[in-house]
Amino acid sequence: MDEIFRGMTFGSIYSLLAVGLVLTYKTSGIFNLAYGAQAFVSAAVYYEMRKVHELPIPVAFTIAVLIAAPLLGLLLDRLLFRHLRSAPAVARLVTTLGLLVAIPEITKLFFEVNTSYQPPGVVPDGATAYNPFGNVFLNRDDIATIVITISVVLALMAMFRFSSLGLRMRAVVESSRMTELAGVDADRVSMIAAVMSSVLAGLAGVLISPVLPQLNDLYYRNLVVAAIAAAVFAGLSSIPLAFIGGLLLGILSQVLATLLPDGSVFKASLGPSLPFVALFVVLIVMNARGGTRDVADPLAGVDPPPPPLVSVERTDSLTWATRSFGVIFVFGLFYWLFFHADEQIWFPPAQEAVIYSIIFLSITVITGMGGLISLSQATFAGIGALATAQLATDAGIGVLFAAFLAAGIAAAVGALLAVPALRLAGIFLSLATLAFGLFFDSVMLKYTWVAGGDGIQPHATPRPTIGSIDFANEKAFLVLCIVMLALVGTAVIFVRGGTTGRYLDAIRGSSTAASSIGISSARSRIVVFALSAGIAGLGGGFFAMYQERANFVGNFKVELGLIWVVVVVTLGARTVEGAIQAAIGFVFFQRFALRVWIPWAINHVQPWVDVKPITGGVATVLFGLGALTYARHPEGILEFNKRTSLAAIQRRMDRRKQPSPPDEGAPVSGEVGHEPAPS
Amino acid sequence: MSLLQADRVTKKFSGITALDAVSLDVEDGEIVGLIGPNGAGKTTFFNCLLGMSKTDGGSVTFAGADLSRVPTHRRARLGIGRTFQRIELFTGMTPREHFFVADRAHTRRGSLLFDIVGFGRPHPDELARAQAMLDLLGLTDVADRNVESLSLGIGRLVEVGRALMTNPRLLLLDEPSSGLDRHETEALAATLREIQRESGTAILLVEHDVDFVRSLATRAFVLDFGTLIASGRTDDVFADAAVRKAYLGDIV
Numbered sequence A: 001m002d003e004i005f006r007g008m009t010f011g012s013i014y015s016l017l018a019v020g021l022v023l024t025y026k027t028s029g030i031f032n033l034a035y036g037a038q039a040f041v042s043a044a045v046y047y048e049m050r051k052v053h054e055l056p057i058p059v060a061f062t063i064a065v066l067i068a069a070p071l072l073g074l075l076l077d078r079l080l081f082r083h084l085r086s087a088p089a090v091a092r093l094v095t096t097l098g099l100l101v102a103i104p105e106i107t108k109l110f111f112e113v114n115t116s117y118q119p120p121g122v123v124p125d126g127a128t129a130y131n132p133f134g135n136v137f138l139n140r141d142d143i144a145t146i147v148i149t150i151s152v153v154l155a156l157m158a159m160f161r162f163s164s165l166g167l168r169m170r171a172v173v174e175s176s177r178m179t180e181l182a183g184v185d186a187d188r189v190s191m192i193a194a195v196m197s198s199v200l201a202g203l204a205g206v207l208i209s210p211v212l213p214q215l216n217d218l219y220y221r222n223l224v225v226a227a228i229a230a231a232v233f234a235g236l237s238s239i240p241l242a243f244i245g246g247l248l249l250g251i252l253s254q255v256l257a258t259l260l261p262d263g264s265v266f267k268a269s270l271g272p273s274l275p276f277v278a279l280f281v282v283l284i285v286m287n288a289r290g291g292t293r294d295v296a297d298p299l300a301g302v303d304p305p306p307p308p309l310v311s312v313e314r315t316d317s318l319t320w321a322t323r324s325f326g327v328i329f330v331f332g333l334f335y336w337l338f339f340h341a342d343e344q345i346w347f348p349p350a351q352e353a354v355i356y357s358i359i360f361l362s363i364t365v366i367t368g369m370g371g372l373i374s375l376s377q378a379t380f381a382g383i384g385a386l387a388t389a390q391l392a393t394d395a396g397i398g399v400l401f402a403a404f405l406a407a408g409i410a411a412a413v414g415a416l417l418a419v420p421a422l423r424l425a426g427i428f429l430s431l432a433t434l435a436f437g438l439f440f441d442s443v444m445l446k447y448t449w450v451a452g453g454d455g456i457q458p459h460a461t462p463r464p465t466i467g468s469i470d471f472a473n474e475k476a477f478l479v480l481c482i483v484m485l486a487l488v489g490t491a492v493i494f495v496r497g498g499t500t501g502r503y504l505d506a507i508r509g510s511s512t513a514a515s516s517i518g519i520s521s522a523r524s525r526i527v528v529f530a531l532s533a534g535i536a537g538l539g540g541g542f543f544a545m546y547q548e549r550a551n552f553v554g555n556f557k558v559e560l561g562l563i564w565v566v567v568v569v570t571l572g573a574r575t576v577e578g579a580i581q582a583a584i585g586f587v588f589f590q591r592f593a594l595r596v597w598i599p600w601a602i603n604h605v606q607p608w609v610d611v612k613p614i615t616g617g618v619a620t621v622l623f624g625l626g627a628l629t630y631a632r633h634p635e636g637i638l639e640f641n642k643r644t645s646l647a648a649i650q651r652r653m654d655r656r657k658q659p660s661p662p663d664e665g666a667p668v669s670g671e672v673g674h675e676p677a678p679s
Numbered sequence B: 001m002s003l004l005q006a007d008r009v010t011k012k013f014s015g016i017t018a019l020d021a022v023s024l025d026v027e028d029g030e031i032v033g034l035i036g037p038n039g040a041g042k043t044t045f046f047n048c049l050l051g052m053s054k055t056d057g058g059s060v061t062f063a064g065a066d067l068s069r070v071p072t073h074r075r076a077r078l079g080i081g082r083t084f085q086r087i088e089l090f091t092g093m094t095p096r097e098h099f100f101v102a103d104r105a106h107t108r109r110g111s112l113l114f115d116i117v118g119f120g121r122p123h124p125d126e127l128a129r130a131q132a133m134l135d136l137l138g139l140t141d142v143a144d145r146n147v148e149s150l151s152l153g154i155g156r157l158v159e160v161g162r163a164l165m166t167n168p169r170l171l172l173l174d175e176p177s178s179g180l181d182r183h184e185t186e187a188l189a190a191t192l193r194e195i196q197r198e199s200g201t202a203i204l205l206v207e208h209d210v211d212f213v214r215s216l217a218t219r220a221f222v223l224d225f226g227t228l229i230a231s232g233r234t235d236d237v238f239a240d241a242a243v244r245k246a247y248l249g250d251i252v
Helices: A001-027 A035-052 A055-084 A088-110 A140-162 A164-174 A174-183 A185-208 A217-235 A237-257 A264-290 A315-337 A344-367 A377-393 A400-416 A426-442 A474-497 A500-508 A511-516 A520-548 A558-571 A576-605 A617-631 A637-657 B042-050 B071-079 B093-109 B114-115 B122-135 B152-165 B182-199 B210-216 B236-239 B241-248
Strands: B006-012 B017-026 B031-035 B057-062 B080-082 B170-174 B203-206 B219-224 B228-234
Touching: A001 A055, A001 A140, A001 A164, A001 A185, A001 A217, A001 A237, A001 A264, A035 A055, A035 A088, A035 A185, A035 A217, A055 A088, A055 A185, A088 A217, A088 A558, A088 B057, A088 B210, A140 A164, A140 A185, A140 A237, A164 A174, A164 A185, A174 A185, A185 A217, A217 A237, A217 A264, A237 A264, A264 A426, A344 A377, A344 A474, A344 A500, A344 A520, A344 A558, A344 A576, A344 B031, A344 B170, A377 A400, A377 A426, A377 A558, A400 A426, A400 A520, A426 A558, A474 A500, A474 A520, A474 A576, A474 B114, A500 A511, A500 A520, A500 A558, A500 B093, A500 B114, A500 B182, A511 A520, A511 B071, A511 B152, A558 A576, A558 B219, A558 B236, A576 A637, A637 B114, B006 B170, B017 B031, B017 B042, B017 B071, B017 B203, B017 B228, B031 B042, B042 B071, B042 B080, B042 B170, B071 B080, B093 B122, B093 B152, B122 B152, B122 B182, B152 B170, B152 B182, B182 B210, B210 B236, B219 B236, B219 B241, B228 B241, B236 B241
Parallel strands: B031 B203, B031 B219, B080 B170, B170 B203
Antiparallel strands: B006 B017, B006 B057, B219 B228
């Protein structure tokens, strides 16, 4: 009995968040992964107002939930969500991913919250407990949470059912464009919805904070995972079901925590992992029941398809010019690096960039070729690193061979993950991979057979030797990494032009038509998952060699993987050079630009503020914000730049060919217009 | 034994019976028409034949094999090709690439390992087969243009070609003439007749256009509200009173 009531507190919070998620998804088509971050912002503001400025409860509550939260919602809607409603699903997902990464870091810049313990609740003396009946104990915070949640959700349901605003919201869900044709301002409706759901997030954030041991954004992220499970349980469309799902999940986790015997493996692992397991299970079960259709806009067919790669469109002579320039540039770079550069300063980042390139190619494969967004690429790389370390040190296998074996293991894990997730589409697949990654981080990593060694210290990994060449030498190791990158890059290009790549293209074009000519999309999907996980695993193995230890927590946590996806997708997930430039940018931006160059430049031009090296949080924010450009350039920044510069060159060449008369209206051949698809 | 034998195929959508015990057969090398007004269940019937929707009763046999537990892509490999009423092309690909991919899917050459070591590229013989299909359908001029930039009529031809590349024994055409003008329809009928003569593929044709069916099919089946109301030789079927009622109202 006690567990049920106790579970209701958490359950209420899951419910509130789930309802808010459903609300935004229904009205804007955006699945807001950053929702927990929004809750965290309000909690942080509330903490600041109560503890630091010592304002009374009603004032602090008003500021945190009724001012800060709606403002944030308004801001996000105005700047982002509004423009995303008709954007491709991938753009929507990557944008909220960027926010998920950026918002907590921005918040932490303003508030010193991660050191703050015992956050205050919304009722005075929140810890005072009551014993209404039996052995049920509830404190005032619990009661406030449960009562407020239930009344808010009921009010919301009534609004949706009975008010004209609710009717308009439901119409926008069906198709915002159609609703606009009927004379409803869809932007306004979705703005109201964004503000409302932001208030819900703020409310949930403030209500739950006294129950959490510490005001830490990771707690909020895990809360949202559970809330996502509840939202998926509701098919992302039913507010009452989302409410019930959240409550059930809260109660279930408490009951399980009590029922399972103390000290059992199940208790140790299932307790912390329940949100992830629940999300995964709910996704699979709902999918089997056919409840996970992406919201399809009946007018979505008018969107133009992505343009072909520039390299396909440009003329042969231009291709040659570009390629020769590239080759000369790369050789020049290597010449400088090997014969003139300071080994201490330049080799670690160079090796790191090359290895990241290998890992990022796994994103090129799964996202650029497969059209799927996997959020567990870091986990696959981490599995590769851990397996390499263990095989090389404990089993005594040559480390290079161990890395390939480890890639095989990662590929097998990827294929295994793909099997239950086979028929999940779009956002649901990404959520399943996210659940897997979080599950691995918080549960699997605790087992010593996974983490290796004592499970705390990173496992040592040797550098390889081939014959008389010892790759402990930094130059030799860099060469080895480059050779590996060249092999993997070539393989990726081959796969893209070969059977696998073309099948994937066909499936993306129309999976029904692909199956009508005998292509199994299930098989193709398993293949692309395995290939991608294998490449990530190989990269992870090399990362372990580079660092001479397999440091999972430092390098392969899910959060970092999110940044990788964001960086690669922002720069261009469809080409090999996109992955390489993403890796170079990722490493050098962090190591040099933010730590040295930018602070130096700012300090150089102005004497007043001493800018310190920028690390961690702010870097994350910048990467996260970078993702927001994706909505405008889904082909990636590189492709966009190539396209514009190609168009400029073409214009100039055309002009030279015909000096008179200059025809300005003629279409530029680099920018072939896309006529609407025949239907 | 018929090439395709559909026996009392039934399909229900939550209470509505879309197909009520529909039986139909197609012989090797024959062109059969399946006609009926909008909403009669023609496309549903196609989807049931191909396993794209689950049936609620009845069975489908193809070349003597029971298809009820065979997934869609395997039915295609057994030799059933199809086109779609709302055309389903591979966006971002050219007609030539469509034909090449379909050829690969048919010959089932190549695997991931093949690709990785660089053997996945189109072979000359594969490209030659794609070119032959382009020639047959008169698509050479648009062979390397993106399919989105092509007209609906050409899109339908690309669909037909893609299905033919898998060398089907039976081709299911779902309203190939819808959205085409008179001229395009006649050209399509001529092409289909030529294909049928050359490859000997059996064709099951779902159509609205009575003249189109008359000019092609030797036999016809008529669906109305999910039930088969007539079948037999095409001319006899069109003379049938029930058919005229379903199609034309009561003007008899």
